[in-house]
Amino acid sequence: MLVYGLINSTVLALMALGFNLTFGISGVANFAYGAIYVVAGFLTWSFINQLCIPYFLSSALTIILIGIFGSLIYQFIIKRIRGLVISEVIATFGISIIILEFLRYVGFIGFKYSLPVFIDGSVEILGSFVDIQRLFIIGFVILLIAVLYLFTHYTKIGLAFRGIAQEEHTSLSLGINPDRIAAWSMGMGCALGAFAAIVILPLGTITVDSGYDVLISALSVCIVGGLGSTFGVIIASFIIGYAQTITATYVSAHWTMIVSLVAILIILALKPSGLLGHQKELEERV
Amino acid sequence: MKGNYRKERIDRCIKARSDDIYAVTSYREMWYLLFPRLIPIVGIALLAYFLPPYWKKVVITTCIFAMLAVSWDFLSSCGMLSLGQALFFGLGSYTAGSLNHYLHLPVYITVPAATVIGGFLSTMILLPVIRLRGIYFAMVTLILPLMLIRLIEATKILGGTEGITGLSPFPNVWFEITVILAAMWVALFGLRRFISSDYGLIFVSIRDNDRATMASGINIYSFKAQALFIGSSICAFCGAFMTHSYQFTGMPVFAMEFSILPIAAAAIGGIGTLAGPLVGASILVPLSEVLREFGTLRIVFYGFILVICVVALPEGIFHYASRKYNEMERWVKVD
Numbered sequence: 051m052l053v054y055g056l057i058n059s060t061v062l063a064l065m066a067l068g069f070n071l072t073f074g075i076s077g078v079a080n081f082a083y084g085a086i087y088v089v090a091g092f093l094t095w096s097f098i099n100q101l102c103i104p105y106f107l108s109s110a111l112t113i114i115l116i117g118i119f120g121s122l123i124y125q126f127i128i129k130r131i132r133g134l135v136i137s138e139v140i141a142t143f144g145i146s147i148i149i150l151e152f153l154r155y156v157g158f159i160g161f162k163y164s165l166p167v168f169i170d171g172s173v174e175i176l177g178s179f180v181d182i183q184r185l186f187i188i189g190f191v192i193l194l195i196a197v198l199y200l201f202t203h204y205t206k207i208g209l210a211f212r213g214i215a216q217e218e219h220t221s222l223s224l225g226i227n228p229d230r231i232a233a234w235s236m237g238m239g240c241a242l243g244a245f246a247a248i249v250i251l252p253l254g255t256i257t258v259d260s261g262y263d264v265l266i267s268a269l270s271v272c273i274v275g276g277l278g279s280t281f282g283v284i285i286a287s288f289i290i291g292y293a294q295t296i297t298a299t300y301v302s303a304h305w306t307m308i309v310s311l312v313a314i315l316i317i318l319a320l321k322p323s324g325l326l327g328h329q330k331e332l333e334e335r336v
Numbered sequence: 337m338k339g340n341y342r343k344e345r346i347d348r349c350i351k352a353r354s355d356d357i358y359a360v361t362s363y364r365e366m367w368y369l370l371f372p373r374l375i376p377i378v379g380i381a382l383l384a385y386f387l388p389p390y391w392k393k394v395v396i397t398t399c400i401f402a403m404l405a406v407s408w409d410f411l412s413s414c415g416m417l418s419l420g421q422a423l424f425f426g427l428g429s430y431t432a433g434s435l436n437h438y439l440h441l442p443v444y445i446t447v448p449a450a451t452v453i454g455g456f457l458s459t460m461i462l463l464p465v466i467r468l469r470g471i472y473f474a475m476v477t478l479i480l481p482l483m484l485i486r487l488i489e490a491t492k493i494l495g496g497t498e499g500i501t502g503l504s505p506f507p508n509v510w511f512e513i514t515v516i517l518a519a520m521w522v523a524l525f526g527l528r529r530f531i532s533s534d535y536g537l538i539f540v541s542i543r544d545n546d547r548a549t550m551a552s553g554i555n556i557y558s559f560k561a562q563a564l565f566i567g568s569s570i571c572a573f574c575g576a577f578m579t580h581s582y583q584f585t586g587m588p589v590f591a592m593e594f595s596i597l598p599i600a601a602a603a604i605g606g607i608g609t610l611a612g613p614l615v616g617a618s619i620l621v622p623l624s625e626v627l628r629e630f631g632t633l634r635i636v637f638y639g640f641i642l643v644i645c646v647v648a649l650p651e652g653i654f655h656y657a658s659r660k661y662n663e664m665e666r667w668v669k670v671d
Binding site (some may be wrong): 079081125130131135136137138139140141143144145146147148151152154157205262265266270273302305307308310311314315318 | 412417419464465467468471472474475476479480483486487490517560592596599600603608630632633635636638639640641642643645647650
């Protein structure tokens, strides 16, 4: 159970990181995130099975394409309504619905839509069998967090990210173009979503409904952790992940979705800015 | 030469007189004010009573979605952005369904009871998060209906995945239409009057600047809870009504369609006018009825409308029409 909890937590963290990146930097709540996740899955699937591109090449291609797609969404849609919260939410939610319901209409449902695992097989850890794929997820999350940390602290674009996250107008005066950087952050957030999809989806089949599930998981982890705070996201995903695993073991697997809602409610009652949220966010939220 | 002319737009003088001071002096001016209100009332009533039975149902559905959209717009003018009208709708629907199924109460008790109980339940559920603003509130309202679907699926309460069928219908279709039309116009004009009253002004001020409202010594959370109750009661009424109209309640009442269509209607019609969403709904619902053969592709179509309206036509139809109605245009010579 300890191991499964760990895996569940890292999966949640992986799902939430992309959403959190976009929101923390540009302040755009990307409600299309779940749709991006599903699209990435289908895209990789069709690259592999219809165009016969090797697995790793098609994964890389998907991540890049989805990243570009994300920044195009920003350029053509979000940029015009930046700052109008209601419009942003409605527009991204609209995009999400267009994508997901279109996929549902086309009929991507069934067992044949699943991605291959990296390495088949399982190992025994602490008395429970674990797929190697799940171990890969843990490894990737650690790697990803390290890369993200280095990226935001040591590269020019990364520093610009933090700049517009902290104070947009001041960074404008220092020669950072907020719109360009926000488009970058949107693209990177989407690319992270695609990455999460490629890593997580081999565990199951690709379904349209998982788009909504991913969005819900990402949202609840981000709310609990404090939006825009990476380490808050990690802590929150561990709390929710273990709580879900415990619920699934001792109560019933159906109740796991309720856990995140309860976590949100408790956090909002106790500490409305989230676990590691900053003072600025407290003002925004309450 | 056209280049030497410019278009001059002036508000009609009657607008100034009728807007705030109410110095309407002639039948012509009264007609000017009544005309835009009477046309939809009479028009929809005529359509509702004299269309063939299938299209009667469409009119009823239109009214239901119009009320959902009006309630969405009311909540958004109180600063609460809801992405989950399905929550309120579903709670009302389930309340009416279970009152009718388990307690065998007749329709004329279940619908009013479900309106109040559904509104109360929704308010209670959202009370812990009422302090949230903007997207945070939106996120929670988006999550809740999806969670409730899971809850019903998991616990198999209230009919589980099959839902509750065989509920008692309305006595006849005329009664049904009269009730829904009356409810819609009461909701629309009641909310319009309410929001422009001194009491309703507080709700608008919460949206505009909640800090300043708090600083004026007003307990904004109690006002937000009241707004939530009003808004969700309207949706709960729609839910209860729909339940008895289709004699069924079940998991589909929490479906995405009930959340997304009201928002799309409001985005087309014009956010913040209350009448705009009604215009939007009366365009969208019949249109989606025409597009019925496309199945779930309709929802894709709503999504497109949402994005296009929000990005390209942020004003909405109603704002545009009322501006054109209230102003004169003429070409004047540029000196």
